[in-house]
Amino acid sequence: MRQIGIIGAGQAGLCLGISLVDAGYDVTIFSDRTPQAVLNSQLRAAPLLFPDALEIERNLGLNFWDEESQVCTRFHNQVLDTEGNLLLDYSSNLEKPWQGVDTRLKFSSWMEEFVCRGGELIVREINLDDLDKLAPNYDLVVVAVGKGSLATLFERDAQRSHHNKPKRHLGTGLFANLKGDPTSFRTFEITNLPNIGEIFKYPFYDKNENPCYAFGFEAYPQGVTDRFSFVQNGREFLETAKKVIREFTPWEYEIFEDMELSEEKAWLCGAITPIVRRPVGHLPSGAIAMGIADAIILNDPIAAQGANNANKMAHLVAQKIIERGERKFDSEWMQAVFDEFWEYVQYSIGLTDCFLSPPEHLQDIGMAMAKNPDVLRDYFNGINNPPSLSPWFFDSFKAKKYLAEKNAKNLAIVT
Numbered sequence: 239m240r241q242i243g244i245i246g247a248g249q250a251g252l253c254l255g256i257s258l259v260d261a262g263y264d265v266t267i268f269s270d271r272t273p274q275a276v277l278n279s280q281l282r283a284a285p286l287l288f289p290d291a292l293e294i295e296r297n298l299g300l301n302f303w304d305e306e307s308q309v310c311t312r313f314h315n316q317v318l319d320t321e322g323n324l325l326l327d328y329s330s331n332l333e334k335p336w337q338g339v340d341t342r343l344k345f346s347s348w349m350e351e352f353v354c355r356g357g358e359l360i361v362r363e364i365n366l367d368d369l370d371k372l373a374p375n376y377d378l379v380v381v382a383v384g385k386g387s388l389a390t391l392f393e394r395d396a397q398r399s400h401h402n403k404p405k406r407h408l409g410t411g412l413f414a415n416l417k418g419d420p421t422s423f424r425t426f427e428i429t430n431l432p433n434i435g436e437i438f439k440y441p442f443y444d445k446n447e448n449p450c451y452a453f454g455f456e457a458y459p460q461g462v463t464d465r466f467s468f469v470q471n472g473r474e475f476l477e478t479a480k481k482v483i484r485e486f487t488p489w490e491y492e493i494f495e496d497m498e499l500s501e502e503k504a505w506l507c508g509a510i511t512p513i514v515r516r517p518v519g520h521l522p523s524g525a526i527a528m529g530i531a532d533a534i535i536l537n538d539p540i541a542a543q544g545a546n547n548a549n550k551m552a553h554l555v556a557q558k559i560i561e562r563g564e565r566k567f568d569s570e571w572m573q574a575v576f577d578e579f580w581e582y583v584q585y586s587i588g589l590t591d592c593f594l595s596p597p598e599h600l601q602d603i604g605m606a607m608a609k610n611p612d613v614l615r616d617y618f619n620g621i622n623n624p625p626s627l628s629p630w631f632f633d634s635f636k637a638k639k640y641l642a643e644k645n646a647k648n649l650a651i652v653t
């Protein structure tokens with residue numbers, strides 16, 4: 239039986255590990271924390287998954303929270319002008335729901351599930367030296383450490399890395415005790431504040447298995463909403479979140495004025511410098527390891543792509559490992575698998591970059607989305623499957639052509 243070692247028990251490591259155990263491989267996952275420690279830790283992310291990535295979890299039988307969790311069935315976008323007035327305000331039902339489950343609950347449960355299905359879980363933080371020593375024990379070592387420092391094993395790809403500092407400063411919290419219409423708590427809401435940042439709100443399922451609401455604040459560094467970098471504790475996070483909502487979206491403050499953090503560690507602050515690394519890591523002994531997901535393709539969460547990409551890359555890598563049969567997992571194979579994923583993920587990076595530095599034509603697309611359900615549907619499909627946004631979303635000339643065609647079609651339907 240072929241032996242696979244995986245470093246990191248997060249979205250990608252667990253999806254890959256469980257896929258391979260199910261396929262009969264001998265899999266060891268090294269995790270820097272026990273399942274209990276993961277469950278009791280500070281919030282590290284609040285990922286929302288789209289239909290294709292959810293389907294991967296469902297096919298692996300990992301959709302433990304489909305019944306209870308509060309899925310997201312509606313989309314609402316508000317765009318303000320520079321004076322703070324509402325410029326655009328539109329909403330639409332989603333064809334297929336989106337879902338967000340607290341990764342502390344998800345990863346700790348999946349770690350236990352991995353062991354139940356026959357995988358070996360070793361709780362140990364792996365450094366470069368450890369990795370070099372353990373590599374000969376496995377046919378393949380996969381590094382899925384997310385933002386962990388072990389990712390520096392993989393060389394930065396200067397051509398594909400478009401940033402050298404964060405474009406946004408982040409604050410994310412999970413909140414309960416919101417007032418108002420419960421149907422609005424099934425809505426993914428984004429408020430765009432031009433040259434200031436974005437505020438995201440979406441239904442979420444917290445680590446104590448309670449429905450709550452995730453708030454993501456993306457602030458231009460040194461802009462007027464860049465207030466979370468200085469937050470020291472949950473109480474300060476809550477106060478800052480309420481102040482930002484009261485100042486920038488006062489018309490909805492009433493809904494949120496009594497909200498509380500869903501639990502004391504349900505908040506995070508930080509900033510991400512997006513980066514693309516090379517997929518093959520060379521160890522001092524001459525052994526090699528393969529990087530996947532955030533360890534080699536790290537994005538700002540503004541377009542909600544990272545965990546979706548992690549599932550999709552884990553799924554592809556599992557398929558390619560199985561197809562490889564008994565042949566060696568050499569650097570050419572690792573590069574070829576990455577190159578295949580690149581055909582997909584370059585558009586996910588392109589989408590994230592468009593959100594981080596909106597090109598002018600994005601305004602026209604936004605206006606069209608507000609009026610034309612066809613354009614909005616293409617956009618929802620694109621978030622779920624970014625290659626479908628090419629070329630119209632990424633190029634001003636192609637966007638014009640696409641919008642003219644869609645608007646002509648819309649007019650034809652109306653008349």
Ligand SMILES: Cc1cc2nc3c(=O)[nH]c(=O)nc-3n(C[C@H](O)[C@H](O)[C@H](O)COP(=O)(O)OP(=O)(O)OC[C@H]3O[C@@H](n4cnc5c(N)ncnc54)[C@H](O)[C@@H]3O)c2cc1C
Nearest residue numbers: 246248249250270283285286364384386531532544545546
């Ligand atoms: C605020 C925020 C909001 C987000 N929202 C979204 C969203 O809406 N949609 C979306 O798709 N994505 C979102 N993301 C991104 C998403 O969370 C990540 O892209 C995804 O978790 C990456 O999966 P991964 O497996 O690569 O890494 P992770 O899920 O981070 O897992 C890595 C694991 O490796 C472990 N580890 C690290 N170093 C070591 C070591 N040396 N030895 C052993 N174990 C180690 C870590 O403890 C961790 O458990 C968001 C991220 C943030 C920060």
